[in-house]
Amino acid sequence: MTTDYQPPQRPSGPRLIVFSDLDGTLLDHDSYSWAAAEPALGRMRALGIPLILASSKTAAEIAELRAEMGFDHAPAIVENGAGVLAPGAGALNDRSAHxxxxxxxxxxxxxxxxxxxxxSDWSVAEVAQHTGLSPAQAELAARRQFSEPGLWTGSDAGRRAFEAALQAKGIEARQGGRYLTLSFGATKADRMAEITADYRSHPVTMALGDAPNDVEMIAMADHGVVVRNSHGPGIPALPGEKSGRITRTQRPGPEGWRLAVLERIAQEYEEEKEG
Structure with a gap:
């Protein structure tokens, strides 16, 4: 894994690429299950549509989830855009940035x-308690390499001062669906642009997310989807919604994800047949 993703160029590629956040988007907020999205995932696998997971999760976490979902052949965006996990790779031991x-x-x-x-202020048991993850999953979540997620419990003014002090050190703070994540810059959108540029077929891009740290990625995509969020700050109205380039799901999490992805697949591949 490296922060400078340089995959080999491919002579051809898919018609559609899907970039997706995990927690609260493809994964259920409470159970962390993607079962409701499986019909869409299965359709993607059958058509050879890459799923690029883009999350604040660690490489160790995403490598496991990516393999279980059947997309181990695709790269993934880890720790909120701070790094890229190459196809088929697991986590490395370089923790210097963290x-x-x-x-x-x-x-x-x-x-x-x-x-x-x-x-890093919590034990693995406390990470499990705070996140609702199993102890084994919490151990993977604690393997930070590029970023430090956490909770802010102080005042709004204190948070502004906290973020300003870190920014002076080159560290950015990004609010996700659950946690405030600290890193040395680079966003999901930055990595999305790098990965998309790898495909000479110039595929249509779709991006789905539910939290503020997904906004740039959603806005950059040809088709952005704001997945309904009933637990966090959500995403305010975006300019692309007026033109219909960005849409919102009525259902939350993987249920909304499934419907949005299946609709986009039907539209893209029907257009291909008509063309």
Whole structure:
């Protein structure tokens, strides 16, 4: 895995590529199950449509999920865009970026630092308790390489000061569906552009997400989908919605995901037949 993704060029490729957030989007917010989305995933596998997972999850977590879903041949965007997991690869041991983030946090004034509690402040058991993951899954989630997700429990003014202090050190704070994630920049959209450029077939792109850290990715796609979020801050109205380029699901999580993806597949492949 590397932060500078440089895959080999392919002479041809799929007509459609789907980029998707995980928690609250393809995975159910409470159960972390994607069962409701399986009919769409199965259709994608049958048609050879790549699924590019894009999440704040670690490479270790995503490698396991990607293989279970049957898309181990596709790259994945990890830790909120801070890194890219190559097809078929697992996590590496380089944690230097994460260690620098932890060092920067330790240098903050106590009044700012105390409002943020990150995964590294918790034991694996506490990560499991906070996230609802199993102990085995929580151990994978704790293997941070590029970022540090956590919870902000201080005031709004304190958060602004906290984020400004970290930004002065080159560290960006991104709000996801559950956690505030700290990293040295790069977004899901940045990685989406890199991966899409790999395909000489110039495929149509679809991106689905449910949280603020998905906005750039959704806005960049040919067809963006805001998946209904009943638990987090959600996503405010986006400019692309007026033209219909960005749509919203009526159902949350993997149910809404399934309907949106199946509809896009039907439209794209029907257009291909008509052409």
């Amino acid at each position: 260690e620098k983030i932890r060092a920067a946090l330790a240098e903050l004034p106590a009044a700012l630092r105390q409002g943020f509690t990150g995964f």
